[in-house]
Amino acid sequence: xxxxxxxxxxxxxxxxxxxxxxxxxLMVVVILLIVGVLFALKFVVLxxxxxxxxxxxxxxxxxxxxxxxxxxxxENCRETAIKDLLIDCAQWPEAGGTITCGDGSGSCDYxxxxxxxxxxxxxxxxxxxxxxxxxxxxxxxxxxVYHTNGDCTMERPKPGESExxxxxxxxxxxxxxxFICS
Amino acid sequence: xTKKLACPWRHSRKAQAESQLNWIFILxxxxxxxxxxxxxxxxxxxxxxAKFAGKVSQQLNTILVGAKVASGSVQIIPTxxxxxxxxxxxxxxxxxxQRLGNRVMFAPEFIEGNKLITWTLxxxxxxxxxxxLYLTSPFxxxxxxxxxxxxxxxxxxxxxxxxxxxxxLISLSDFELVRDDGDKNLRFIFVDLGRxxxxxxxxxxxxxxxxxxxxxxxxxVRFLVRSVDALISSxxxxxxxxxxxxxxxxxxxxxxxxxxxMERAYNRLNMVSRVLLEKFNIMAPDYESTSCEGLYRDNPExxxxxxxxxxxxxxxxxxxxxxxxxxxxxxLAQLRSCPLLY
Amino acid sequence: xxKKRIGGRSAQLKMGETIAIMFIFxxxxxxxxxxxxxxxRTTTTREIAEAYELRAVELSQTISxxxxxxxxxxxxxxxxxxxxxxxxxxxKVAETPAGLDLYSREFGTTTIKLLKMYPGESEWVLYDNQKxxxxxxxxxxxxxxxxxxxxxxxxxxxxxxxxxx
Numbered sequence: 001x002x003x004x005x006x007x008x009x010x011x012x013x014x015x016x017x018x019x020x021x022x023x024x025x026l027m028v029v030v031i032l033l034i035v036g037v038l039f040a041l042k043f044v045v046l047x048x049x050x051x052x053x054x055x056x057x058x059x060x061x062x063x064x065x066x067x068x069x070x071x072x073x074x075e076n077c078r079e080t081a082i083k084d085l086l087i088d089c090a091q092w093p094e095a096g097g098t099i100t101c102g103d104g105s106g107s108c109d110y111x112x113x114x115x116x117x118x119x120x121x122x123x124x125x126x127x128x129x130x131x132x133x134x135x136x137x138x139x140x141x142x143x144x145v146y147h148t149n150g151d152c153t154m155e156r157p158k159p160g161e162s163e164x165x166x167x168x169x170x171x172x173x174x175x176x177x178x179f180i181c182s
Numbered sequence: 183x184t185k186k187l188a189c190p191w192r193h194s195r196k197a198q199a200e201s202q203l204n205w206i207f208i209l210x211x212x213x214x215x216x217x218x219x220x221x222x223x224x225x226x227x228x229x230x231x232a233k234f235a236g237k238v239s240q241q242l243n244t245i246l247v248g249a250k251v252a253s254g255s256v257q258i259i260p261t262x263x264x265x266x267x268x269x270x271x272x273x274x275x276x277x278x279x280q281r282l283g284n285r286v287m288f289a290p291e292f293i294e295g296n297k298l299i300t301w302t303l304x305x306x307x308x309x310x311x312x313x314x315l316y317l318t319s320p321f322x323x324x325x326x327x328x329x330x331x332x333x334x335x336x337x338x339x340x341x342x343x344x345x346x347x348x349x350x351l352i353s354l355s356d357f358e359l360v361r362d363d364g365d366k367n368l369r370f371i372f373v374d375l376g377r378x379x380x381x382x383x384x385x386x387x388x389x390x391x392x393x394x395x396x397x398x399x400x401x402x403v404r405f406l407v408r409s410v411d412a413l414i415s416s417x418x419x420x421x422x423x424x425x426x427x428x429x430x431x432x433x434x435x436x437x438x439x440x441x442x443x444m445e446r447a448y449n450r451l452n453m454v455s456r457v458l459l460e461k462f463n464i465m466a467p468d469y470e471s472t473s474c475e476g477l478y479r480d481n482p483e484x485x486x487x488x489x490x491x492x493x494x495x496x497x498x499x500x501x502x503x504x505x506x507x508x509x510x511x512x513x514l515a516q517l518r519s520c521p522l523l524y
Numbered sequence: 525x526x527k528k529r530i531g532g533r534s535a536q537l538k539m540g541e542t543i544a545i546m547f548i549f550x551x552x553x554x555x556x557x558x559x560x561x562x563x564x565r566t567t568t569t570r571e572i573a574e575a576y577e578l579r580a581v582e583l584s585q586t587i588s589x590x591x592x593x594x595x596x597x598x599x600x601x602x603x604x605x606x607x608x609x610x611x612x613x614x615x616k617v618a619e620t621p622a623g624l625d626l627y628s629r630e631f632g633t634t635t636i637k638l639l640k641m642y643p644g645e646s647e648w649v650l651y652d653n654q655k656x657x658x659x660x661x662x663x664x665x666x667x668x669x670x671x672x673x674x675x676x677x678x679x680x681x682x683x684x685x686x687x688x689x
Contacts, residue, residue: 060584
């Protein structure tokens with residue numbers, strides 16, 4: 001009887017161990033499935049879409065904006081180009097520039113307003129975050145032109161695309177920087 | 183006892199049958215599962231190949247748009263080892279295709295291998311009307327065959343095509359001795375030889391080859407196709423007014439495709455002429471009673487160019503003379519300090 | 525008889541167990557297949573969107589290097605410069621059936637506008653071929669240098685490209 005009981009107990013224990021193993025196996029399968037699904041979610045569903053167009057647009061915009069801005073002929077300032085006004089302003093910043101424009105303002109004031117107007121009617125309208133600066137030195141107070149939109153400022157750099165242009169002046173090289181934040 | 187003996191026997195027969203049935207069941211279910219997964223694998227493989235071809239063709243399209251932009255440049259572009267088939271309006275990589283749109287692109291009908299050579303030239307007639315993109319592969323060998331290797335026309339053609347090409351300059355007598363060096367494709371360009379057919383060298387019996395006759399005096403080309411043992415002329419002579427057009431025939435190995443692409447090129451020339459004519463008519467009022475006056479209003483050269491290129495084939499001699507007339511007018515505009523025509 | 529019944533019940537149980545396993549297996553397989561198909565759909569949708577983005581990039585490149593738009597001095601191209609009068613000419617030619625046929629192969633279903641922003645403001649539609657039904661119409665802006673050949677002045681302009689997806 002005792003033997004039979006032991007046998008039964010052993011049989012029960014064996015069966016129980018087998019079912020435990022089966023459950024373990026099932027758990028492993030379930031865990032593997034979950035891991036697989038999580039991987040798929042991570043790499044396929046949650047993958048950030050490529051920003052081909054946005055990146056290209058930003059680069060192209062920064063470059064084209066700077067070029068087009070510099071070359072534009074002013075409306076009533078002796079038919080000078082914006083870049084010529086910028087150079088004049090950089091050479092005589094204390095006097096506000098030597099060129100007097102049609103409305104009586106100096107080149108510094110005129111060029112600042114004109115660039116502001118162009119940027120306002122384009123990038124601001126398109127809700128592009130940017131900053132544009134023109135300066136012959138790295139000191140913030142010496143900036144001849146500085147326009148910004150949104151939280152994209154020179155002081156707090158953000159990721160984005162930029163393009164720099166250089167204009168020779170009597171007071172060193174003037175750097176124009178167009179930065180488009182992403 | 184007999185009962186006891188009979189039972190295990192019956193039991194074992196039943197167990198045997200059960201085991202056999204079990205195996206049959208496993209085999210059937212296994213086969214079904216295997217077939218199911220095989221089907222999935224086959225379908226997936228097909229889909230992956232199509233996807234790959236689509237991606238490659240799309241990326242190649244972007245590369246070709248970029249290549250077209252950089253005029254005068256030669257680029258060697260590494261590609262996956264694929265076969266690209268070009269037609270007049272599209273190109274195909276496996277099941278994927280891309281439209282060529284208005285692009286003027288000259289290429290052999292098939293390009294195989296893992297590299298592409300692109301060459302871009304502006305087509306100035308005399309104003310830029312489009313860019314020509316020439317495409318080939320380092321696995322295509324070009325033999326430029328002259329009367330001899332010092333023949334000026336053959337040498338000039340040899341020097342004018344990019345050095346990155348797999349090219350050789352040989353004489354007609356050397357043509358007979360050309361061997362199969364394992365190139366996928368051979369193209370023979372016969373320069374000023376005055377013959378319409380050429381016997382294929384014995385060593386090239388099994389090689390894929392094509393040819394072109396270039397008549398530099400008459401400014402015309404004619405395509406050669408392979409018959410059994412000779413390269414014989416196919417289609418008419420095509421006149422070229424610019425070398426860029428001749429290079430188109432150099433790189434195309436299909437006469438119909440070349441003709442179709444050139445039709446597109448002349449169509450573009452016609453359209454650019456129309457745009458310029460419109461431009462000059464807008465400008466004209468600003469130059470009334472000035473020395474620039476006659477240059478812009480209803481510009482006769484452009485009007486004639488539009489008529490000359492209205493249909494394909496254009497009036498080549500008229501296009502040729504208009505080119506020099508427009509060039510002269512452009513110089514005149516420069517001399518009189520007027521805005522240039524182009 | 526009792527033994528037979530017991531044996532039959534056990535076989536039925538075994539059969540039931542096998543069928544249950546098979547059922548669960550196929551249910552898991554179907555769930556997996558559905559999940560996979562959904563993933564594939566997401567990927568394909570994204571790839572289509574990327575293809576459209578790439579197309580927009582190609583388009584802006586094509587326009588930027590169009591001979592009937594570029595500023596030239598004896599065929600020497602001025603970078604990032606567009607000839608104002610050529611563009612106005614192009615807008616007229618693109619309205620003709622032959623022009624629309626040619627440029628539709630180049631630009632497809634898009635609308636391209638030229639905006640002169642400074643000095644003064646003007647607008648020209650260079651090309652217009654709208655899709656009748658579209659899901660989205662993203663707009664790209666390309667600031668450009670516009671050259672007036674008669675006054676020898678440069679204007680600040682913008683090319684506005686609407687692509688219909």
